[in-house]
Amino acid sequence: MPARVTTLKELAASLGLSITTVSRALAGHRQIALKTRERVAQAARQAGYVPNTAARTLVSGRSGFVGLVLPIRGPNLVDSFLGEFVTGLGEGLVAHGADLILATAAQDQAELAVLRHVVESGRADGVVVTRIAEVDERLAYLRRRGFPFVAHGRLLDNDFDYNWLDTDGAHAFGEAFDMLYDLGHRHFGLVTISEPMTFRHLRQDGLAAAIARRGDPSVRLDVATAPRFDRGARIQAVNRMLQRPDRPTAIVALFDELALTVMEEAARAGLTVPRDLSVIGFDNVVASAYAPPGLTTFDASIRQCAREIADMLLTVIAEKSAAPLTSLIRPTLVPRASHGPAPLTRS
Amino acid sequence: MPARVTTLKELAASLGLSITTVSRALAGHRQIALKTRERVAQAARQAGYVPNTAARTLVSGRSGFVGLVLPIRGPNLVDSFLGEFVTGLGEGLVAHGADLILATAAQDQAELAVLRHVVESGRADGVVVTRIAEVDERLAYLRRRGFPFVAHGRLLDNDFDYNWLDTDGAHAFGEAFDMLYDLGHRHFGLVTISEPMTFRHLRQDGLAAAIARRGDPSVRLDVATAPRFDRGARIQAVNRMLQRPDRPTAIVALFDELALTVMEEAARAGLTVPRDLSVIGFDNVVASAYAPPGLTTFDASIRQCAREIADMLLTVIAEKSAAPLTSLIRPTLVPRASHGPAPLTRS
DNA sequence: TGCAAAATTTAAAACGTTTGCAATTCGGCA
DNA sequence: TGCCGAATTGCAAACGTTTTAAATTTTGCA
Secondary structure (H helix, E strand, O other), X not given: OOOOOOOHHHHHHHHOOOHHHHHHHXXXXXXXXXXXXXXXXXXXXXHOOOOOXXXXXXXXXXXXXXXXXXXXXXXXXXXXXXXXXXXXXXXXXXXXXXXXXXXXXXXXXXHHHHHXXXXXXXXXXXXXXXXXXXXXXXXXXXXXXXXXXXXXXXXXXXXXXOOEEEEOHHHHHHHHHHHHHHOOOOEEEEEEEOOOXXXXXXXXXXXXXXXXXXXXXXXXXXXXXXOOOOHHHXXXXXXXXXXXXXXXOEEEEOOHXXXXXXXXXXXXXXXXXXXXXXXXXXXXXXXXXXXXXXOEEEEOOHHHHHHHHHHHHHHHHHOOOOOOOEEEEOOEEEOOOOOOOXXXXXX | OOOOOOOHHHHHHHHOOOHHHHHHHHHOOOOOOHHHHHHHHHHHHXXXXXXXXXXXXXXXXXXXXXXXXXXXXXXXXXXXXXXXXXXXXXXXHHOOOOEEEEEEXXXXXXXXXXXXXXXXXXXXXXXXXXXXXXXXXXXXXXXXXXXXXXXXOOOXXXXXXXXXXXXXXXXXXXXXXXXXXXXXXXXXXXEEEOOOEHHHHHHHHHHHHHHHHHOOOOOEEEEEEEOOOOHHHHHHHHHHHHOOOOOOOEEEEOOHHHHHHHHHHXXXXXXXXXXXXXXXXXXXXXXXXXXXXXXXEEEOOHHHHHXXXXXXXXXXXXXXXXXXXXXXXXXXXXXXOOOOOOOOOOO
């Protein structure tokens, strides 16, 4: 109720004890008499005492925070990734009394600089790194620095060990291929992005591996690439693929947003999904359930992954053990209505 | 590059200066010789010096953080609200060198307790409060405590002054009514929630006011209410409204999620939107663009609002002036294909 | 050259907590 | 009653920074 915060000194004075004793009593040290501990706990509760984070951090070297550098985003979010991710992290952290710090990278500012600032200022005991790039200076920095972190995603080469959790996109894309192949499709399209993120390789490689496994030389794969945030270019790339006389009968998109574009453009081109064209996405964004005829996609359960990432990170922070934690989550197929048998005839 | 952080003491020692001088030089105090300031800045840059947040906070009493208590959410997020809101806050904060702290309320934990903890621990210089309830103990606490905050949303009664930013839902719902009335609709339905949030009143009152303004006694309004997170109950409530022989010809939903349910159930009941039924939502979630035939709704530009909230809060923190800041943002109509003329005949 | 004023730098306290070590109190036994 | 060890409590340092007040150096002018 008071306008000022209660401090340990005040609490100690009101109890006629030393600061040391009160501090220890609240921490539950057994060397403090049980009766004293109870008396202190009672007084602290009544006074609404909450220890000052800055002071505690300063002396203990632990802030109780985990950092996340906010991905710089385009003008419009089209999915709930960030919300789910942050919610999941929060859920995982709160179980251990930790909280989340969100550091935003300003427009002109490199994400690495923000990360460095978070780390060097001692704001956080560990960080989560998302959207892993092919050459990721953030991971290199954190490793050099010996700072606890967990990556959401992976590097392509495993030059060094680190903690990561990734969605098994390779497996999903293989599964998508197998399903489509069994439905008679032989001519495939992949819509991907030009940004150097590792997940595009992992997923594309998973697709290629599944094709190779099948060993059918009649299988063909076309690839369309466009910048992630350039909607115009994306539409162009999709249309180039759709309007060729020998267009694919099945298109796999790197993620739902691209798949939705494919469905929109297919409709505009007079194609009926899935009769003329099968489309499969990845992420299971909310809109994928609403976009007619309902997009078949994979659910990566972001929130759940984030929760596990939080757990991993807290483990890493607690015991700076050498053994790197890794986790590969298999996404689940969400079969809706955008895939079907390959069209029988083709000119 | 070093594994340990650089401290002010080390920096001072390496420069042959006192800690005081280095601190002041970095802060840009004019009393320090220009040449010294430059020399210090150079050395700090090279050493990668970043001041320790805990120490700075402890002595200055300012953490440079703004707090947000994460709304406890149901198992599945259906929109990107949180992501947009957090992004907007981050954008607003980073311009002033502030960052965001996200505190999650555990399942069984009251949001107020988490808020109290954030405030009393000195983690944050101010907080943002969302989802204002009819009787909101958080606002009461913050006011009693004299702690800087900005509310996203408003209380119904203006017993005391506080800083808020709200979307003008009342105006939007009035606008929706006017548009539908002019299209010939006379029988309206409102789908709302049972949770005691103030925005449902503000929007419903806006609708009622518009009806009253029109002064047409033939206008009729039915209201369906269901718990926010109980999908089953919501569907039931919607169907009760839809399956009455004299169902409304136009339904306004408190927000898009409800409107999407209305459209789904209407389709299931064999009704064609907008021929048989007009539907209007609020929020402009991504799915509303994809749900056939395209939901007419209002865009509240969450991200923009959040950015302004951040600005307001930083102002409040900087100058604890008495004048309360308030801002009422008018949402823009996003006309899509879910509204149209009232059906001509009715049994 | 000397002295006051201006310019520049520094010592030390403070912020609120944790913790190593020392001091005090207590109970039991001779 | 006196003493020892165990139980309990307290002193003081430390964490890294900002800031007040004071000390030191430099400059300008007689």
